[in-house]
Amino acid sequence: MVENRWQxxxxxxxxxxxxxxxxxxxxxxxxxxxxxxxxxxxxxxQPGGMPEPQSADRPxxxxxxxxxxxxxxxxxxPQGIQxxxxxxxxxxxxxxxxxxxxxxxxxxxxxxxxxxxxxAVFGDFTPGDGRRLLATHVxxxxxxxPAQP
Amino acid sequence: MSNQPSRFQPLDYALAxxxxxxxxxxxxxxxxxxxxxxxxxxxxLATIPYxxxxxxxxxxxxxTWLGKVFTWLPFGDIAHRINLMSAAxxxxxxxxxxxxxxxLLHPRAASPVLRRAGACLVALLLAFSPTYWSxxxxxxxxxxxxxxxxxxxxxxxxxxxxxxxxxxFLFALIFGLSLGTHISNLGFAPAFILFVLLTDRSVLxxxxxxxxxxxxFGLGLAQFAWLPFKASTLNDxxxxxxxxxxxxxxxNYTLGAFPQFKFAFTLSQLPDRVVIYLYLLTRQFGWLxxxxxxxxxxxxxxxxxxxxxxxxxxxxVHVWFFIQYRAFDLDVFFLPAHFLWAIFLTFGIVEMLAxxxxxxxxxxxxxxxxxxxxxxxxxxxxxxxxxxxxxxxxSDHSYDVAINDFYTNVWEMxxxxxxxxxxxxxxxxxxxxxxxVYDTRADxxxxxxxxxxxxxxxxxxxxxxxxxxxxxQNRARGPGALPPNLISGDIWQVPVLIGVQTGAPxxxxxxxxxxxxxxxxxxxxxxxxxxxxIRVDIDLDGVNLIGxxxxxxxxxxxxxxxxxxxxxxxxxxxxQIGTYLGxxxxxxxxxxxxxxxxYQAEVGPVQGRIIMEDYWLVIPxxxxxxxxxxxxxxxxxxxxxxxxxxEVIDQExxxxxxxxxxxxxxxxx
Numbered sequence: 094m095v096e097n098r099w100q101x102x103x104x105x106x107x108x109x110x111x112x113x114x115x116x117x118x119x120x121x122x123x124x125x126x127x128x129x130x131x132x133x134x135x136x137x138x139q140p141g142g143m144p145e146p147q148s149a150d151r152p153x154x155x156x157x158x159x160x161x162x163x164x165x166x167x168x169x170x171p172q173g174i175q176x177x178x179x180x181x182x183x184x185x186x187x188x189x190x191x192x193x194x195x196x197x198x199x200x201x202x203x204x205x206x207x208x209x210x211x212x213a214v215f216g217d218f219t220p221g222d223g224r225r226l227l228a229t230h231v232x233x234x235x236x237x238x239p240a241q242p
Numbered sequence: 243m244s245n246q247p248s249r250f251q252p253l254d255y256a257l258a259x260x261x262x263x264x265x266x267x268x269x270x271x272x273x274x275x276x277x278x279x280x281x282x283x284x285x286x287l288a289t290i291p292y293x294x295x296x297x298x299x300x301x302x303x304x305x306t307w308l309g310k311v312f313t314w315l316p317f318g319d320i321a322h323r324i325n326l327m328s329a330a331x332x333x334x335x336x337x338x339x340x341x342x343x344x345x346l347l348h349p350r351a352a353s354p355v356l357r358r359a360g361a362c363l364v365a366l367l368l369a370f371s372p373t374y375w376s377x378x379x380x381x382x383x384x385x386x387x388x389x390x391x392x393x394x395x396x397x398x399x400x401x402x403x404x405x406x407x408x409x410x411f412l413f414a415l416i417f418g419l420s421l422g423t424h425i426s427n428l429g430f431a432p433a434f435i436l437f438v439l440l441t442d443r444s445v446l447x448x449x450x451x452x453x454x455x456x457x458x459f460g461l462g463l464a465q466f467a468w469l470p471f472k473a474s475t476l477n478d479x480x481x482x483x484x485x486x487x488x489x490x491x492x493x494n495y496t497l498g499a500f501p502q503f504k505f506a507f508t509l510s511q512l513p514d515r516v517v518i519y520l521y522l523l524t525r526q527f528g529w530l531x532x533x534x535x536x537x538x539x540x541x542x543x544x545x546x547x548x549x550x551x552x553x554x555x556x557x558x559v560h561v562w563f564f565i566q567y568r569a570f571d572l573d574v575f576f577l578p579a580h581f582l583w584a585i586f587l588t589f590g591i592v593e594m595l596a597x598x599x600x601x602x603x604x605x606x607x608x609x610x611x612x613x614x615x616x617x618x619x620x621x622x623x624x625x626x627x628x629x630x631x632x633x634x635x636x637s638d639h640s641y642d643v644a645i646n647d648f649y650t651n652v653w654e655m656x657x658x659x660x661x662x663x664x665x666x667x668x669x670x671x672x673x674x675x676x677x678x679v680y681d682t683r684a685d686x687x688x689x690x691x692x693x694x695x696x697x698x699x700x701x702x703x704x705x706x707x708x709x710x711x712x713x714x715q716n717r718a719r720g721p722g723a724l725p726p727n728l729i730s731g732d733i734w735q736v737p738v739l740i741g742v743q744t745g746a747p748x749x750x751x752x753x754x755x756x757x758x759x760x761x762x763x764x765x766x767x768x769x770x771x772x773x774x775x776i777r778v779d780i781d782l783d784g785v786n787l788i789g790x791x792x793x794x795x796x797x798x799x800x801x802x803x804x805x806x807x808x809x810x811x812x813x814x815x816x817x818q819i820g821t822y823l824g825x826x827x828x829x830x831x832x833x834x835x836x837x838x839x840x841y842q843a844e845v846g847p848v849q850g851r852i853i854m855e856d857y858w859l860v861i862p863x864x865x866x867x868x869x870x871x872x873x874x875x876x877x878x879x880x881x882x883x884x885x886x887x888x889e890v891i892d893q894e895x896x897x898x899x900x901x902x903x904x905x906x907x908x909x910x911x
Contacts, residue, residue: 100440100547107554108539115532118516125514184568217722226570 160213161226163234166206174231176212185214186227193231206233247345247399247549254344257362262337265369268630269329269378272638276321276900277645277672280380285645285671288321288381293678296472298481298668299499303468304390304422305383319646319901320679324381332378332385333369338392339581340365343588345399348545351589352596359619360592366626368584371526373573375637383423384574390420391427391578398434398552402441410445411454418462425496427578429563433555440548469495477674478667479694479722506568515565522573526580531587538589545589557582595622641864643800643896645672648741648755650903651802651860652709653683655739655757661687661701663708663729663760665722666694673709680904695725706760711735729760734837736765739802739858740829755860764845767834769854772808780883782876784813785833787883788852792872796889800863800899803888807874809833809853818877821859823888824870828859830877861888863896 162183164176173186193201206212215230277285283298290297291309312327313320343361351357368374377384397413417434420427438445445451469486476482486495507515524532543550557579564575595618602614653676656662664673667690674691676682687704689696712724712735741755774789791806805821811833820830834841834853842848867890874883894902 097547100551101543104543104547104550104554107558108536108543111539111554111558112536114516115520118513119520121513122517183570 160215160232162214162216164212164214166208166210166212169203169206169208171203174206174212174214174228176214183226185216185231187231188227191228191231193233195233196235201233203231206231210234246403248347248349249403250341250345254341254358257344257358258337258340261340261362261365261369262333264366265336265378266329266333268370268634269332269375270326272375272634272640273322273329273379274325274381274639274642275646275896276319276325276643277649277675278380278639278642279645279672280376280639280642281382283668284381285321285675286668287383288324289671289675289678291324292320293475294472295475296469296481296486298478299484300425300496301466301469301486302383302422302424303465304419305386306468307422307465308386309381318897319904321381321675322897325379328378328380328382328385331389332374335385335388335392335581336365336369338389338396339368339584342392342395342399343585346542346546346549346585347588347592351541351545352592352599353615355615355619356595356599356622357592359622360595361588362623363625364584364588364591366623367527367587367629368581370626370629370633371580372633372637373522373526373577374580375633377574377577379637379639382574384577387420387423387427388577388581390416390423391430391581394420394427394430398437402437405442405445407448407450407454410451411458414455414458415462418459419465421463422465424578425499426560426563426575428497429559430556432559433552436555437548437552440551466492466496477670477690477692477694480667482694503568504563505566507566512565518572519561519565519576519579522576523580523583525573527583527587531583534590534594535583535586536590537593538586538591541593542586542589553582553585557586591622595619643863644742644755644860646896646900647800647860647863648739648757649673649676650800650900651739651741651858652707652757653686653903655802655858656683656686656707657705659685659687659704661689661704661706663706663710663712663724664688664690665710666690666724667722669722676904680901682904689728690724694722696728698728701729706733707738708735708758708760709756711758712760730762733760733762734765734840735760736837737831737835737857739860740831741860742826742828742862743830764841765837767837767841767853768845768848768851769808770852772852772854774806774808776886778883778885780881782817782879782881782883784811785817785876786810786812787874790885792886795886796891797861798894798899799861799865799867799890799892800894800896802858802860803872804856804858805872805885807855809855810850811848811853812850820875820877822871822873822875822882823861823865826862826865828861861890863899865890865892867892 162176162178162185164178164183166174167177168175171187173184176183176185187203191203193203193206195201211234213232213234214226214228215232216226216228274280277288279285281287287297287302287305287309289295290302291306292313294306294310297306308331309324309327312323312330315323315326317323318326340361343364344358347357347361352360374385374388394413394417397409397416401409401413417427417430469492470488473485473487473491476485481495484491484494484499486492520532527535539550539554542553560579560582561576564572564579567575569575598618599611599615602618603611606614649672652662662673664670670688670690673688677684677686677688677691687700689700706729710722710724712729712733735758737756738759739757743754772788775791777789778787779789780787786809788808788810790808791804793804797803807819809817811817817833818830819833821828832838833855834848835855835857838848838853870888870890872885872888874885875881876883
């Protein structure tokens with residue numbers, strides 16, 4: 094029983110820490126992103142999927158089909174772009190051959206992108222457990238319009 | 243001894259079997275018929291077991307061997323049989339979960355009927371949860387891995403009861419083997435060691451116990467000798483860079499695989515990652531599962547502290563590792579954590595049911611409580627209908643026939659002794675599968691099959707085709723890309739066959755199924771005159787569809803039709819065309835298939851001239867027999883243009899057709 098008691102005490106401390114970690118993380122998340130799910134929405138019916146862009150807005154010179162990702166730029170670096178997408182945060186890698194443009198087909202440079210821009214990414218997935226997306230095209234989309242009442 | 247897990251009753255075996263059967267039934271109903279892009283590795287993982295090759299890092303030897311056993315099934319094609327392995331082992335994991343929870347639920351927690359109802363409910367909740375289901379219908383390692391995790395836990399609990407060294411050997415063997423379905427299971431080792439110490443420290447003094455453990459685990463681990471043995475079969479650029487031919491290479495290929503993705507986040511990013519995990523968890527079982535799971539953890543701690551430390555130890559290490567893993571599709575990596583949370587959830591639900599039963603007992607008399615208990619149990623199990631109905635449609639991939647339909651037509655169309663350029667390595671298996679498994683069209687060279695870096699001389703004298711874009715801005719890149727010097731950058735890629743876009747959007751689901759003919763001169767995009775058999779002559783805001791030619795009007799589903807469209811472009815801009823069969827979108831493309839701009843630059847202007855598009859379209863084998871309208875839609879213009887009525891017949895089963903064209907009968911291999 095004495096042995097069990099210690100197991101229970103240690104286990105209770107662990108449980109408390111688990112709950113504290115969860116609560117702390119939620120608090121930090123709300124502090125950063127508010128109550129919105131923008132940073133980590135995840136659609137159960139579209140695993141890894143993305144909404145289709147409006148066909149009329151489809152930019153020029155893009156690979157056929159849907160983009161691999163659409164998301165809001167959270168961080169930017171020469172190596173990659175951290176996006177907030179409907180599937181949660183995603184890190185997209187870029188290289189010298191990555192083409193950046195806007196929806197009018199005008200070429201841009203990576204530094205032209207700004208935090209908070211919404212972009213559509215076309216790219217190549219690398220295989221294996223660590224799935225990466227190397228962007229071939231990054232398209233800056235027009236800012237989201239506020240919802241109409 | 244009161245802290246020992248309960249012995250199974252015959253009824254428990256029957257219920258576990260029933261739960262596995264129910265799960266298998268639904269997985270089978272929604273199973274991907276053959277190849278698919280739902281997982282980026284899926285087609286490789288469907289092929290490697292048959293050829294007994296070496297899969298991508300970390301190799302998955304046990305998965306490969308189990309897959310080989312499933313390829314001996316006497317029905318379907320090889321990919322179908324491997325998909326069935328995921329369904330069968332995923333279902334086994336569900337039965338295993340029931341047995342684990344029912345053995346751990348304390349007899350005093352609730353009446354047997356309520357305990358069983360709670361355990362059945364949670365097993366079904368996991369079975370019908372979106373991520374688990376998604377992995378049980380495709381060729382992937384995650385569902386088989388859950389079966390191995392369940393077997394490992396059951397073996398450990400069995401040893402706990404018997405304390406016999408031979409049973410510890412069995413546990414250690416299964417644990418070692420489970421690393422061959424996912425090497426991250428190694429992270430469970432500290433929890434297992436702690437559990438053994440909490441259960442019976444005296445075993446440490448027994449040499450036979452040590453021998454049993456080390457021999458069992460060592461034997462399981464010996465599967466990784468497969469890696470150097472099969473390293474010569476690797477054909478992926480990234481895998482070859484870390485080929486497991488030396489001890490260091492084996493480490494790099496296994497424990498050292500993908501180092502850039504491990505512990506990839508800073509301390510300040512971890513709260514977000516924890517919330518992502520919580521979000522993924524609630525996606526599986528609903529937000530209430532967070533509360534019930536925590537209640538379950540509390541009751542597990544009070545009733546079975548030793549098992550609490552075992553399961554929480556496994557859980558924490560797993561979650562801790564994967565919240566810091568920079569994987570693109572994180573959800574599948576958490577499946578073992580979801581499996582463990584399901585155990586906690588069972589405890590929470592059973593505790594809730596016990597509370598409900600106590601209230602019933604207080605207010606009822608005579609036989610009434612017994613009846614109400616049964617009623618509560620029945621209603622509890624029926625809750626599983628909610629995730630079943632919610633996730634059935636999105637988990638159903640039985641219609642995903644696009645790759646097989648496309649490639650069977652490719653093999654029929656390719657001329658003798660041609661070469662088909664595809665992506666290399668793991669991404670090339672949608673094409674490699676056919677030659678590796680069925681030796682289909684052995685005369686056609688797949689240059690990237692033996693090596694990711696074929697040389698131009700390999701292609702000499704062969705007519706060239708490709709299923710990947712290899713020139714221009716849209717060329718495929720990454721580890722599967724073709725070497726830049728393989729063919730001339732001046733080559734024209736002319737689409738000749740277009741497959742249906744794969745069904746649900748998914749990782750890699752954007753991949754288009756197009757067969758290009760590679761030619762060194764401009765295609766015949768512009769014609770002087772058009773005399774189409776179907777006259778349309780309709781103006782569509784700057785583009786005029788003059789008419790079309792359709793070669794046949796009756797087509798077997800899964801076959802192809804030849805469509806020729808004649809356009810006159812009055813205002814040069816981008817026009818995207820969609821081809822529809824009834825309501826089903828077959829494909830979309832830009833007029834000129836992306837060659838128009840280059841044609842204008844190198845050959846001459848196209849404004850006011852007649853553009854001819856001549857291509858073949860795959861009619862999906864899922865198309866029901868009957869008459870279907872073939873229509874065109876121009877993007878941005880709300881107008882449907884009828885081209886003709888197609889009579890689709892369905893005289894041959896899709897699988898039969900695939901196997902016939904692959905070159906084998908359904909009874910072989």
